[in-house]
Amino acid sequence: MLGFGSGQTCWLRLDRRRKAGVxxxxxxILLAELHAAGELDWSRAYVDGSHGRAT
Structure with missing residues (x-):
């Protein structure tokens, strides 16, 4: 036991944070900091639309 609570408790906490947009x-924030530091290389990025809704 690591002292973080049960698996269900951990899942519920993560889900609550996900729903809150954390x-x-x-x-x-991470993307903004990496961009400001010049550490993003968008030439190697791609968009995968299989997980997003078309609008």
Whole structure:
């Protein structure tokens, strides 16, 4: 036991944070910091539309 609670408790906490947009905000912050440091190489990026809704 690592002291983080049961698997269900951990999952519920992660799900609550996901629904609150925590991980999306962290992702945007990380991208902004990497961009400011010149550490992003968009020439090697691609978009995979299989997981997003078409609008």
């Amino acid at each position: 991980f999306n905000r962290l992702h945007r």
